[in-house]
Amino acid sequence: MTRVSCNSGFVSSVNHSPPSLRRQAFCYILWKMMTSRDRWRVCKRVCLMFFLAGVTLTIVQRGNISTGPQFQLDRQTRKEPSDETDVQKRGPYTLANRFWKPMKAKKPKQETSTVEEPHHVTQELITKSWDITSANCSANLNFTSTEWFAGLEPTFKQFLLYRHCRFFPMTINHPEKCSGDIYLLMVVKSIITQHDRREVIRKTWGKEQVIDGRKIKTLFLLGASSNEAEKANHQKLLEYEDYIYGDILQWDFMDSFFNLTLKETHFLKWFSTYCPGVRYIFKGDDDVFVSVPNIIEYLEISSDVKNLFAGDVIFKAKPIRKKDNKYYIPQALYNKTHYPPYAGGGGFLMDGPLARKLYSASETLELYPIDDVFLGMCLEVLQVTPIRHNAFKTFGLMRNKKSKLNREPCFFRGMIVVHKLLPPELMAMWKLVNSNLVCSQKVQLL
Numbered sequence: 427m428t429r430v431s432c433n434s435g436f437v438s439s440v441n442h443s444p445p446s447l448r449r450q451a452f453c454y455i456l457w458k459m460m461t462s463r464d465r466w467r468v469c470k471r472v473c474l475m476f477f478l479a480g481v482t483l484t485i486v487q488r489g490n491i492s493t494g495p496q497f498q499l500d501r502q503t504r505k506e507p508s509d510e511t512d513v514q515k516r517g518p519y520t521l522a523n524r525f526w527k528p529m530k531a532k533k534p535k536q537e538t539s540t541v542e543e544p545h546h547v548t549q550e551l552i553t554k555s556w557d558i559t560s561a562n563c564s565a566n567l568n569f570t571s572t573e574w575f576a577g578l579e580p581t582f583k584q585f586l587l588y589r590h591c592r593f594f595p596m597t598i599n600h601p602e603k604c605s606g607d608i609y610l611l612m613v614v615k616s617i618i619t620q621h622d623r624r625e626v627i628r629k630t631w632g633k634e635q636v637i638d639g640r641k642i643k644t645l646f647l648l649g650a651s652s653n654e655a656e657k658a659n660h661q662k663l664l665e666y667e668d669y670i671y672g673d674i675l676q677w678d679f680m681d682s683f684f685n686l687t688l689k690e691t692h693f694l695k696w697f698s699t700y701c702p703g704v705r706y707i708f709k710g711d712d713d714v715f716v717s718v719p720n721i722i723e724y725l726e727i728s729s730d731v732k733n734l735f736a737g738d739v740i741f742k743a744k745p746i747r748k749k750d751n752k753y754y755i756p757q758a759l760y761n762k763t764h765y766p767p768y769a770g771g772g773g774f775l776m777d778g779p780l781a782r783k784l785y786s787a788s789e790t791l792e793l794y795p796i797d798d799v800f801l802g803m804c805l806e807v808l809q810v811t812p813i814r815h816n817a818f819k820t821f822g823l824m825r826n827k828k829s830k831l832n833r834e835p836c837f838f839r840g841m842i843v844v845h846k847l848l849p850p851e852l853m854a855m856w857k858l859v860n861s862n863l864v865c866s867q868k869v870q871l872l
């Protein structure tokens with residue numbers, strides 16, 4: 427192939443150029459005198475020259491991309507919807523060099539990176555943005571001298587000292603993520619070190635896609651690392667992860683168990699700020715199995731329900747008073763006999779308008795150390811009763827670890843959320859459920 431095109435190109439240039447003929451005539455004569463073996467040699471040389479010229483040009487062009495404003499442009503276009511396939515094609519690691527270069531990798535501020543957005547979106551982002559810029563909140567020492575406080579466990583003491591600190595600045599934000607009409611926003615609670623869980627979720631149920639015209643987007647919710655070593659080793663890695671995928675929201679509060687409620691209220695505030703066009707939200711943990719087709723089927727049949735809030739709801743749950751339990755709550759913190767109905771935080775669905783109302787409701791309450799119970803308290807303020815549905819298994823399977831259902835793909839196929847699967851198990855189960863699985867009896871839960 428190369429030989430043919432090269433050959434004909436050379437010859438034709440000799441034949442068809444009328445002026446400055448002398449040199450060309452010389453070439454022509456030379457060409458005629460050559461044996462075919464000589465011609466092949468010349469041809470090879472010319473081809474090599476073209477090839478080297480091509481390589482040089484490419485290198486020069488590449489060099490341009492990683493300098494100055496061109497870099498920012500490139501980063502912006504990477505954020506457009508079509509770029510996911512682009513990243514997949516090139517592989518994330520081709521982006522590595524640019525990110526780790528100390529100066530040029532400086533992230534442009536999200537609020538200013540709207541150059542290419544339509545005008546009205548720019549306006550909206552300017553008027554509505556995350557308005558907390560300083561995390562200036564000191565411990566409340568008002569009750570430290572009281573007797574009941576002295577008797578509390580250290581974690582509760584810490585919770586109480588900082589309970590009034592309601593809002594923190596964002597370290598990683600994606601205002602653009604919620605622009606336009608989104609049918610389902612999947613938000614996943616995660617912590618900084620769990621890169622592998624996020625990775626497998628992106629490849630399985632968290633994959634951003636459009637199903638029958640319904641846009642689905644995914645975001646991960648994170649706080650700051652609770653220890654310095656972790657901060658040093660993982661924060662930059664997290665920023666790189668976000669540079670590749672653009673799906674991380676991070677706030678500057680310590681990512682601890684009792685601060686999960688902060689994650690809840692921060693997400694609700696973020697959602698109320700940036701997401702006017704989102705129809706439904708799935709919110710869950712990063713160690714669950716989720717079936718997106720089942721979610722959509724469920725939402726379709728529930729489309730008339732106002733204030734939709736569905737999940738693994740427990741009614742009349744009693745606060746746990748055993749001190750060695752993860753969910754132990756001292757009487758001093760909650761003295762009623764029952765919690766309001768609430769859905770297990772492992773995975774639940776709510777509609778966008780309700781999420782905005784929940785944010786307003788959360789403002790009227792003191793923070794409670796258990797995030798899903800807190801959300802139940804907010805629902806109670808709104809007088810909305812959450813819907814219990816069998817396809818959400820956020821508590822059930824934990825109790826019965828030996829159950830065959832735990833590893834039965836036909837069971838998973840009929841569910842919306844199942845707790846709990848770690849990355850390799852999740853991947854394996856995902857493949858099984860999405861294979862040509864034949865289920866003798868269809869588990870009918872929808």
Ligand SMILES: *[C@@H]1O[C@H](CO)[C@@H](O)[C@H](O)[C@H]1NC(C)=O
Nearest residue numbers: 559560561562563564565566
């Ligand atoms: C933090 O808050 C205290 C009182 O609440 C105030 O005196 C101080 O100036 C604030 N510091 C900053 C940096 O905002």
Ligand SMILES: *[C@@H]1O[C@H](CO)[C@@H](O)[C@H](O)[C@H]1NC(C)=O
Nearest residue numbers: 564565566567568569590591
């Ligand atoms: C501590 O108590 C004082 C006086 O009762 C009150 O004004 C203040 O708001 C309290 N501080 C906090 C952080 O609640």
Ligand SMILES: *[C@@H]1O[C@H](CO)[C@@H](O)[C@H](O)[C@H]1NC(C)=O
Nearest residue numbers: 584585588679680682684685
């Ligand atoms: C929650 O985060 C804040 C801010 O980082 C921190 O001061 C507080 O101690 C944390 N609370 C708990 C209970 O971990």
Ligand SMILES: *[C@@H]1O[C@H](CO)[C@@H](O)[C@H](O)[C@H]1NC(C)=O
Nearest residue numbers: 757758759760761762763792
């Ligand atoms: C329960 O707590 C509330 C507020 O914390 C208090 O007003 C009430 O007296 C307490 N009730 C009992 C029975 O301790």
